[in-house]
Amino acid sequence: METNLKAGFTVATYNIGQVFDFQDVLLRHGAQAVDPTIHAIYEAVKVEYDTAAAAFHEMSEEEQRKKFWDHPRFKPTAETLKLISPIRKDKLQNVYDFMHKNCDLILLQEVVDGVDMAEEVLGQEKFAFAYNMTQEWNKLWVADSVVAWNKEKFVKVETPNDALPMSQSDERTKTKSAIVRLQEIASGRFIDIASIHAPGYPIKNPTVQNVANGEKSIQLILDVFNTRLTPADISLIAGDFNSLSARIDSDEVKHDLSQRRFQLLKDSGFQAVEHHQMTAYNADIATLKEGNGNCDLDHIYVKNGLASARVDLLLQENFNIPLNDPSLNPSDHRPLFFNVTIS
Secondary structure, eight states, X not given: OOOOOOSSEEEEEEEOOOHHHHHHHHHHHGGGOSSHHHHHHHHHHHHHHHHHHHHHHXXXXXXXXXTGGGSTTTSOOHHHHHHHHHHHHHHHHHHHHHHHHHXXXXXXXXXXXXXXXXXXXXXXXXXXXXXXXXXXXXXXEEEEEEEEEETTXXXXXXXXXXXXXXXXXXXXXXXXXXXXXXXETTTOOEEEEEEEEXXXXXXXXXXXXXXXXXXXXXXXXXXXXXXXSSOOSXXXXXXXXXXXXXXXXXXXXXXXXXXXXXXXXXXTTOEEOXXXXXXXXXXXXXXXXXXXXXXXXXXXXXXXXXSOEEEEEEOGGGTTOOTTOTTTOOSSBOOEEEEEEXX
């Protein structure tokens, strides 16, 4: 992981996942782990999971529906948490350390149990942070999406909307995003940044109703960008969009519904940065013919405003933070890295 990236400024976007996601990665790939520690933890976790899952499925179907979020997929046992929490933290710290050395902008998602750690490891002396509190599925108010920037390269530009207080009923709290305007010190250019964690939907069965919250999340970001009194030189929206860029079946209506959140961006002048990389695992995709569950849920969109930006993707293989490897990556997503040069 020893690399030094100098061209333009370097951005990382990464859904770090939650502790139950690391459990899922372990259960799917721990048996093949070369690292003997990971393999041993996998064996212990599998016993815990199988026992808890069997107990859950002994309940009636009605009780299972009522206690859906108590399934061990989402609520690991106390013993499992004891086993995996320290090693997940260690793996996550390794990723943060790499980003600290090599990135100028860091966009994180699903940081629901680790914003303090992100601030600690990335270092508040070097990085500043922006995030909002949003309501998680378990009703807790947490920081989900985060933007961190190198204070030697950027300064935050305070805008009128940033100063507005948000109540818990504010629409802006319903989108898991972090939005900030930065000014690049070297060029003086203004950059609008959003880290997004869009709501998902049953990936094989999109409907007008279940894709709507994802569209709303995009629109709320666009509304903030559009209220700026001075247009940005460049706008970037990146993160976990929870939707595929590729077609997965021949149903035109379903495909169009799955693309609506992306179409909103395109209609507003944003362009996708095509990366053609599998960035996440999705269980529904795994049920498709010849599907292994790997898919592209994470995306980068750029809008050239008053200036032009060149975006160069940095190939994942160069950074050795692969998908589906619990020895190196504690999440069910993997990071995307890219350089941005403004002219």
